Structures are given as C-alpha cells and as structure tokens.
Amino acid sequence: MTALTPELEPLYQAAKAAASQAYAPYSQFPVGVAVRALDGSIYTGCNVENASYGATVCAERNAIAAGVVAGKRQFDALMVYTPQAQLTPPCGLCRQVIAEFFLPETIIYSSNHQAQLQGWTVQQLLPDAFTPLYLANSTKVSTE
Secondary structure, eight states, rough: OOOTTTTTTTHHHHHHHHHHBBOOOOTOOOOEEEEEEEEEEEEEEOOOOOOSSSOBHHHHHHHHHEEEHHOOOOEEEEEESOOOOSOOOOHHHHHHHHHHOOOOTTTTEEEEETTTEEEEEHHHHHHHHOOOHHHHHHOOOOOO
C-alpha cells in the first residue's frame, strides 16, 4: 500500500468526484479516474455502462479520451477510484490503452473511499505491451 501524498491528492479528489457521476446500473460498481497530462492538466472520466454490455466504456478510457480531445498525447499519472474495500486495477482493455499514452515506468494508482492506495507500473500491469514502437520499428515484408 502507498500513502496518499499531497502530490496525489488532486488526482484522488478528481477521481472520487468522477466516480460520483458513474452510470453503473448493472454492475453497481462505480469507477472514477483522473489522469494528469505532462503540463499538469487533469482530466476525468467515469464508467458508462450499457444494456448491451459490450458497449460499456470504462472510466480509464473515458478520462484518457477527455485528455486527447483537449490535445494531450502524453500523461504522467493515473488514479482509479472505487468506493470498494478492495483496490481495483484497470481491466485488460484499459491496460492496453494506458500503454499507448503512458511510459512503462509510470505508476498507475488504485484508490478507495478510505484513501488507501496501491500502485503498479504500466510495465507491471501489461508486460511486453504492444505499443506504437512495435509499429514504428516493424519491417514490412511482401507476401507475394
């Protein structure tokens, strides 16, 4: 467990506020996320469920998308908030999106209503992630 520091407090509060806006009528599992861009700007997102479960969008992807809409392409912090006793890491799909916009050594935090924190690096969450570097460094071969 990690302690909530003054540096992380704004992310925690923003993620907590975002969770209060979650639309989670099916899972009853509200999630809020705050991401911080390199310039210090904070963007939030919450989970938005759908009766067609596959159309559900997670809080992590919504927060990152909000930053992208604002013109940001790199982030240096992410805080997940759930009002649950157990600290919850991002799902697999969100881990892939996180790997697109965060450096491998960036710590991704999970928090709860008791201000408890746990952190993982992006590398720990998604070892050997498929990232833009794979595409940039790939050699195209002819299949003729």
